[in-house]
Amino acid sequence: MELVLLAIGVGLGVGIVVGALGAGGGILAVPVLVFLLGMPPHAATASSLVIVLITALASLPHHARQRNVGWRAGLVFAGVSVVGAVLGSRLSALVPPDVLLTLFGAMLAVVAAAMLRRGLRTRRMEDAEAAALGTVPLADGDAPIASHDDPVLDQPGPDTVETADGLQHHHGEPDLPFSPAAPPSPRWGSVIAAASLTGFLTGFFGVGGGFIVVPMLVIALGLAMRRASGTSLLVMIIATATSLLARLGTDVQVDWATTLIFAAGSAVGGVLGGPLSAKARPSTLTLLFAALLAGVAAVTLVETLLL
Template identity: 80%
Template sequence: MELALLAIGVGLGVGIVVGALGAGGGILAVPVLVFLLGMPTHSATASSLIIVLITALVSLPHHARHGNVEWKNGLVFAGVSVVGAVVGSRLSALVPAPVLLTLFGVMLVGVAIAMLRRALRTRRDERAEAIAHGTPAELEAEEPVAVHDDPVLDQPGPDTVESADGIQRHHGEPELPTTPAASASPRLPLVIAAATLTGFLTGFFGVGGGFIVVPMLVIALGLAMRRASGTSLLVMVIATATSLLARLGTDVHVDWTITLIFAAGSAVGGILGGPLSTKARPSTLTLLFSVLLGGVAAVTLAQTLLG
């Protein structure tokens, strides 16, 4: 009974993160399932896929109703990610559990740093926009983000953005290249690489991949942050479903009771998290998320390497 209550409570928190940011469900679910709920590592990655899939399905309608899902770009991105998802799922089952958790912890550190950089850049953009519109600094720090009129979340990606690796990248039109003439665009290799990597990480670690999809949709396709967050949920649904199908026939067992209880709490959190994204500043949410990831990374590496 206590384990079930813990699964519901933690799942609720994970779902709020997914609904608010369009990212982070699996990356939090895996260490929670392993260290708090005592699930074997490989089973936890499979259970995480189920949890992320359910949560993303519940969170997606809210973003779609508000026009924040780019269906065409999302479906193409997700389609490319399928190959990586299949390869990652099959390879994951062959890697020893301690090695898998260590790699997962290292990935958490990298994502936490990338999220921190994004939070700081977004905060600078918010302040610059507030100054440009004549908003006093005191009010800018206190006022919540407007639901339908936020200059930072709703503006298209800038012409040049510094990516997580420090490289300055130029934006083209927000659509994926679809004609032979457009295939020479430097964005196409970037989109293919990002989608394949997203699929691989989804299959290998059991994560949704939103932490990669969101910045890639902004950098490569020039989507506004709010639309990138909503579209990432569509990509999650397809990538996680593919990864689950790819694990059929492997020696991985799922504790359906704990998984579904966790998923139920996460789904409720996803419903609550969607509206939350319209009430809190994106820089604040991203900053808190980066700190949370850093703490989870520290616990994961300490438990794996020292425990």
């Protein structure tokens, strides 16, 4: 009974954080499952895949109704990621638990540094925009900021609007160097590399890979940020399902009761945490996410290497 209550409470907390900051479900789930719920590292990565899959399945219909899912682009990206997902899943089962957690902590540190850089750049853009308009930047909580589907990654400027064609426009001009009538040629080398890496990280670490998928869908396939966020859910569903299937026949076991209870708590927390993102500047959300990842990375590495 105590484990059930702990799983609900921890899942709820993770969900609130993810709902408020907009990302990090798989990245946060693995260390929480290991250090707070006592799961073995390999079982935690498999359980994280289940949690990410349930979350993505629950979130996709809303994005589909809003027409924020690029089905063709998502299926292509996900199809390429399948090979990496299978390879990562099989390789993960062969890696010693301490090595797996050490590599996971290192990945967290890298992502934290990337999010810190993004947050600082976004903050400078916000301040420059306010200076150009002759206004004072709003402090967090002064006024609601429109909540995006992924507040960590979905950060268009305050004068950016998204039209029905899925493109973002800045002061009436396209934000991308091409017109809607002439879509860009996909950078297939980048697409293949990013999709393969996403699949590998999903299978190996049990993470969703959204922190890689969203930027690459924007850069390589030219999707608008909001559309890329919705499309990334489709990619996650296919990549996580493939990674779970690839674990069949291995010694990795999933504690289904704890995993599903955790996932249910996380889903509720996500609903509760979502409105919190409307009260903070996008740069603040990104910087908070970076700080959270850095803290989790530090705890993971200390627990693994020093204790």
